Amino acid sequence: MIVSLDLFYVLVGLLFAACALMTVRDRTNPRRFTTALFWGLYALVYLLGERLPPAVAGVLMIAMALVAGCGLVKPGRADVLPDDARRAGAARLGNRLLVPALAIPVVTMLGAVVLKDVHVGARFLLDPKNLTLVSMGCGSIAALALACWLTRATPLQGVREARRLIDAMSWAVVLPHMLAVLGLLFSEAGVGKAVAHVATSYFPLDSRLLACAAFCVGMALFTVVMGNGFAAFPVIAGGIGIPVLVGVYRADPAVMAAIGMFSAYCGTLMTPMAANFNIVPAALLELSDKNAVIKAQVPTALPLLGANILLLYFLMYR
Amino acid sequence: MHTTVNLWPLLGIAAVAAGFLLRANPVLVVIAACGVTGWAAHLPVMHLLESLGGAFIKTRNLPLILLLPLAAIGLLERFGLKEYAQSSIARIRSATTGRLLTVYLLAREVAAAFGLTSLGGHPNMVRPLVAPMAEAAAEARHGALSEPLRQRIRAMSAATDNVGLFFGEDVFVAFGAIVLMQTILKAEGLDVDPIRMALWGLPTAVTAFVIHAWNLRRLDRRIARESAGETAAERAR
Numbered sequence: 001m002i003v004s005l006d007l008f009y010v011l012v013g014l015l016f017a018a019c020a021l022m023t024v025r026d027r028t029n030p031r032r033f034t035t036a037l038f039w040g041l042y043a044l045v046y047l048l049g050e051r052l053p054p055a056v057a058g059v060l061m062i063a064m065a066l067v068a069g070c071g072l073v074k075p076g077r078a079d080v081l082p083d084d085a086r087r088a089g090a091a092r093l094g095n096r097l098l099v100p101a102l103a104i105p106v107v108t109m110l111g112a113v114v115l116k117d118v119h120v121g122a123r124f125l126l127d128p129k130n131l132t133l134v135s136m137g138c139g140s141i142a143a144l145a146l147a148c149w150l151t152r153a154t155p156l157q158g159v160r161e162a163r164r165l166i167d168a169m170s171w172a173v174v175l176p177h178m179l180a181v182l183g184l185l186f187s188e189a190g191v192g193k194a195v196a197h198v199a200t201s202y203f204p205l206d207s208r209l210l211a212c213a214a215f216c217v218g219m220a221l222f223t224v225v226m227g228n229g230f231a232a233f234p235v236i237a238g239g240i241g242i243p244v245l246v247g248v249y250r251a252d253p254a255v256m257a258a259i260g261m262f263s264a265y266c267g268t269l270m271t272p273m274a275a276n277f278n279i280v281p282a283a284l285l286e287l288s289d290k291n292a293v294i295k296a297q298v299p300t301a302l303p304l305l306g307a308n309i310l311l312l313y314f315l316m317y318r
Numbered sequence: 319m320h321t322t323v324n325l326w327p328l329l330g331i332a333a334v335a336a337g338f339l340l341r342a343n344p345v346l347v348v349i350a351a352c353g354v355t356g357w358a359a360h361l362p363v364m365h366l367l368e369s370l371g372g373a374f375i376k377t378r379n380l381p382l383i384l385l386l387p388l389a390a391i392g393l394l395e396r397f398g399l400k401e402y403a404q405s406s407i408a409r410i411r412s413a414t415t416g417r418l419l420t421v422y423l424l425a426r427e428v429a430a431a432f433g434l435t436s437l438g439g440h441p442n443m444v445r446p447l448v449a450p451m452a453e454a455a456a457e458a459r460h461g462a463l464s465e466p467l468r469q470r471i472r473a474m475s476a477a478t479d480n481v482g483l484f485f486g487e488d489v490f491v492a493f494g495a496i497v498l499m500q501t502i503l504k505a506e507g508l509d510v511d512p513i514r515m516a517l518w519g520l521p522t523a524v525t526a527f528v529i530h531a532w533n534l535r536r537l538d539r540r541i542a543r544e545s546a547g548e549t550a551a552e553r554a555r
Contacts, residue, residue, distance in 0.1 A: 057371030069346030090398030143390035161392025180377040189327040189359035197323040258518035265484040281440040281476035292473035
């Protein structure tokens with residue numbers, strides 16, 4: 001393929017390298033050297049990628065975690081225009097400001113739907129295995145180009161603004177990535193099997209309602225722990241859904257699966273482990289409470305989990 | 319089940335739970351949990367490092383969706399995208415925070431159900447547009463907001479994006495979750511039509527919309543109540 005994911009890995013690597021450089025030179029940052037080290041190490045992960053020996057990458061990840069965990073990653077001073085300048089910009093540019101913002105989803109859609117099968121010679125134009133991500137990368141570049149043209153700013157200013165946002169999120173940027181690593185380690189170590197074993201051996205599944213409740217709550221709880229419904233589904237469906245609900249109570253597998261996955265999503269709404277949905281937005285929106293998004297979601301997630309148990313109970317025979 | 323299952327790796331889960339309860343830095347919690355899990359599963363140190371490093375490299379596609387739009391969005395913010403979003407919503411008289419977010423919830427959920435999951439998201443929609451609009455709708459009606467209320471509105475904007483995405487996308491047949499469920503059920507000898515799985519997601523998708531829309535109405539009432547309380551307190555002073 002011509003546009004592959006590797007291109008965007010390099011771009012993101014360069015972005016982090018630029019962050020590191022700008023941070024080293026930023027005397028207003030009280031921790032400029034350790035902060036630059038953090039972003040510099042992350043740049044290496046993207047720039048070198050598979051060329052890094054796995055053990056070295058492991059050491060690198062632990063080093064990053066220690067730097068961040070000891071509170072050595074701090075934001076620098078953000079250079080923002082004064083309020084009136086921004087208000088004047090909004091008045092001058094008006095609706096046109098929306099064009100680059102909407103270019104991201106529009107180009108992503110175009111890439112994923114229209115350019116999906118386009119070949120140049122024998123090669124795919126867009127990497128077919130990572131179609132959405134690659135399309136979104138193209139959309140982001142198009143949006144940056146449009147934004148530069150519209151505001152007469154340089155792409156370098158765009159990099160400075162990206163650094164401002166990355167600085168504001170701080171180590172929360174790497175949390176989803178590290179949690180994904182933990183998830184993979186959990187499955188390698190057999191955590192899923194152990195949970196399924198405990199669930200099936202110690203919980204009462206001898207009435208249909210209890211079995212439905214154990215299945216839905218199990219999905220949600222396991223997702224809270226793993227941070228990902230995709231990790232919970234195979235374990236709980238294999239432990240309770242298929243042997244008990246389908247095997248004993250003759251439930252329709254399609255209903256069991258659909259409602260099971262949605263119960264897992266109720267768990268996703270309630271866990272800091274799903275950092276990219278819950279913790280990163282709190283950082284991105286500059287909320288003082290890192291769990292504020294979770295707290296806003298619990299009043300939706302819990303009633304919905306209850307509703308799922310009832311829906312499964314009444315719909316499982318179609 | 320007569321095969322013995324090693325229950326020690328569950329300590330990894332305990333480490334995560336303890337870490338979050340003690341409010342330790344989440345990045346440190348993750349690393350500690352990695353160490354505990356590796357130790358409980360009897361992985362040699364070198365093997366553990368290689369597993370971690372290999373996984374770290376392999377999953378580096380995950381943060382891209384957050385990082386790629388930042389340069390464009392940051393630049394637009396510098397030139398007043400938030401201020402634009404706020405002034406345009408303030409002109410709509412009937413807009414309230416709750417109504418605005420309900421419309422966004424519906425749009426996000428329906429779009430996701432048709433596979434258009436990229437129409438939305440925290441970096442490219444919520445931070446620059448949805449959250450500022452939700453704040454401005456409340457300000458236009460009730461004047462300046464207290465800081466806790468402002469943060470609550472922002473958190474609710476992020477929550478609305480999540481709820482719309484989660485309970486919309488699973489109704490879309492070509493979505494990864496449906497493919498995953500089909501693969502797993504097939505491995506267990508159950509052949510299930512993906513379209514039926516998507517359809518049986520609909521009752522939950524509708525329920526999710528109703529429950530969250532109701533919570534958004536509660537947010538509207540809370541905004542009205544707290545603002546009224548504040549004005550009364552000011553008058554008393």
